[in-house]
Amino acid sequence: MALPARRIFQFETTTFMDYIANLEPFFMKVYNLLDVGNLSLFEMIEALKKNGISQCDPAMLSKIIEDKLFAALGEVNCPECAAKAHVNKRRNVHVTTTLGKLSFAASYYSCPKCGLCFDPGAVMLGLRSGPLQYDVQKVAAKIA
Numbered sequence: 001m002a003l004p005a006r007r008i009f010q011f012e013t014t015t016f017m018d019y020i021a022n023l024e025p026f027f028m029k030v031y032n033l034l035d036v037g038n039l040s041l042f043e044m045i046e047a048l049k050k051n052g053i054s055q056c057d058p059a060m061l062s063k064i065i066e067d068k069l070f071a072a073l074g075e076v077n078c079p080e081c082a083a084k085a086h087v088n089k090r091r092n093v094h095v096t097t098t099l100g101k102l103s104f105a106a107s108y109y110s111c112p113k114c115g116l117c118f119d120p121g122a123v124m125l126g127l128r129s130g131p132l133q134y135d136v137q138k139v140a141a142k143i144a
């Protein structure tokens with residue numbers, strides 16, 4: 001026998017509200033630990049693990065990192081001549097970490113004065129060249 005529609009609605013609403021109520025503190029904990037601008041990607045993953053977070057949706061991590069990276073970069077100046085740099089090319093960064101594969105948008109910048117092209121997001125996050133990031137390399141080194 002099917003439940004009355006109203007009952008189903010209430011059940012789903014309660015479940016949804018419980019789900020959101022449980023998710024919000026977790027999200028805020030992750031959000032606050034992802035201190036883009038002060039910590040490297042590796043240090044942020046270490047911080048999550050130190051706070052008992054050994055699993056986290058990579059899509060959620062990617063989105064938070066993308067947003068915070070954009071906010072942290074703000075106005076970018078050339079590391080060579082200090083002129084105001086412009087976004088040269090947008091790209092998607094794909095990195096493999098011990099918390100999964102992260103993909104987020106970042107930008108290459110170029111300097112209109114001296115012509116230097118650079119990647120301040122990669123520097124800020126301390127990204128390794130290639131997809132395997134430091135935490136994965138560390139784990140791989142322990143196994144080897």
Ligand SMILES: [Zn+2]
Nearest residue numbers: 078081111114
């Ligand atoms: Zn320059």
